[in-house]
Amino acid sequence: MTGTRETIAAARSVVVKIGSSALTSMAEGLDVSRLDALADAIEARMRRGSDVVVVSSGAIGAGMAPLGLRRRPQDLATKQAAASVGQLALAHAWGTSFARHGRTVGQVLLTAEDIARRANHRNAQRTLDRLRSLGAVAVVNENDTVATTEIRFGDNDRLAALVAHLVGADALVLLSDVDGLYDGDPRKDPAARLIPEVDGPEDLDGVVAGSGGALGTGGMASKLSAARLAADAGVPVLLAAASDAASALAGGPTGTVFAARPTRLSARRFWVRHAADTSGGLTLDAGAVEAVVGRRRSLLSAGITSVTGTFDAGDVVSLHADDGTPVARGVVAYDSAELVGMLGKSTSDLAPDARRPVVHADDLVAV
Template sequence: MSDTLVIKVGTSSLTRSDGRLALATIAALIETIVDLRAQGYQIVLVSSGAVGVGAARLGMTERPKTIALKQAAAAVGQGIIMRVYDDLFREHQQPVAQILLTRGDLDRRSSYINAYNTFQELFRLGVMPIVNENDTVAVDELKFGDNDTLSARVASLIDADWLFLLTDVDRLYSADPRKFPDAQPIFQIDRIEDLTALQVQTGGKGSEWGTGGMETKIAAAAIATGAGVKTAITHGQFPQYIERILHGEPLGTQFTPQLRAANARKRWIAHGLIAVGKIYLDAGAVAAISTGGKSLLPAGIARIEGEFEATDAVQLCDASGKEIARGIVNYSSSELDRIQGHRSTDIIDLLGYLGEETVVHRDNLVLS
């Protein structure tokens, strides 16, 4: 079976300082993608730039601040970007498809499966998907927030082998090399936690027109490697580096993947859902879940944090706040306030109705 690659290209790579498209860079990226497809790779391109390109077309001199103006600029820019991609890929007889996603599309199990099936059918048809966040309609609670996160979740969704994050530096450094000439390059990360020991300063967002930065790329790498996807950060102006990395060259910063969950539903829980609350467990519940493969019962809950509804995803944490698992909860936060610390047999008396015996069933729970 062919390896599947997700390539995310950021606004800083796609556009010039005035917000207009960097056509030479885009053409080089497309040539690289076409070459890789000819070698048998399946590829998904996650493309930023809609807001910046739309703002430039509308004569704006800075990134729009209000949600409505951002969405209007995205509506203008998305069509421009797709036209450019379609024109350039057509020169290579490569059909493309546009897929616009919001976080809600991957939070809901039914639409998550539908999205997976759409990607697989496009691969079967020889069509290359081009993905972006649906900025024109997404509200804050349904946004990924940046396309680095979106690309990592897409990589998890389609069981990709590699995620490439193309940016405006050649690799991760201990600090911004444009400001600190003595910043040290980082070539390999085996665990995301190692970045703390290396004292990496991630800084803020990248370009004037973009929403990402190195911090979001590291967060994306954590999501992707947690889903078993090899990840690399490399320079967007040299897309040919992708092929060289695939051939084993130590270019960019490469992140070692973790073991991938075999069960598709558990992969969705672990990497397709956003946790909206925390449940802190006592020592007995931590041990039962961590080593015993048990469900979470109300008696094992020490306290809860956040507001959530039944069927939302939550983090399960030990007393120190370290996440040990995450799962889909059977009760809302207000209901858990009343039953936490009690036996399951007390639920009907405490709530006035008979609910589930478990707070999080082991089938809906994934260890972190």
């Protein structure tokens, strides 16, 4: 067993994401037997001493069959209608399945705003932590009945990585209808090779990532993105087939593992990079770009050439080079109206109350 696999096998806090295709079928909706098998594997892991948070896709898929829908809806209203039916069925099914083990389930519905806004972020964190401390299983899903961008965003791979950071997880397990990462599409290329471990970006050279299937909207591309995101949080990832859940959660030699980065971003810098919405933008001259990106210095007003959008002090803004290329994100210390009068001015030319950095280095991350 490799070091990364050992870390995942021994993890005390685990987030398990389950894809739509692992829980639902186009004709029948929720497959209770598959859900029971997953609950059994998760319960076994919990009985070995791990806290587990489940991120469950499948709400839209679970609502399709009861509504007589034969294919995944494309319009937003029908997606939300299917999700409203499916979320009820999904939560009930998880509750019934875990009740066989005497385990209580709590449903936690999140939107991107709950992760992006710091106050909501903390509230979600406290709820998940308390459920875990009470011995319950938190089943997290995107709140697709009211969300808009979340449904267009894709499935829950990214949400699972954000939740892993939110709860300080030691490992993230992504379970779907694929048994690992291949260097090609094994459905089309019999010579495609399974990649058992990814230690860094160089291990992904030549890998082609595809999109999702009929029931889900993710795919290998979203799983790779989620693995990279989790790596920033210092969380190792296992990608495996849902049918191999028992082995995957028991530390068996299945799927592909992604090593975490040796140094993790601080919680605040991770939030700025991955979770926060941007409220506007600042365009920087070449010297400021080099200082911010190359030397990790604070952004001063002298290096800013223009302001776009409307924002308040404390919002997250995007920083761009003069050709429009995004180079960083950061928490701005002034509102947009204040900054307009500060553009290009050196610190000595500003009023005493306007001499602090526009974006402090501790609140800034390159992209």
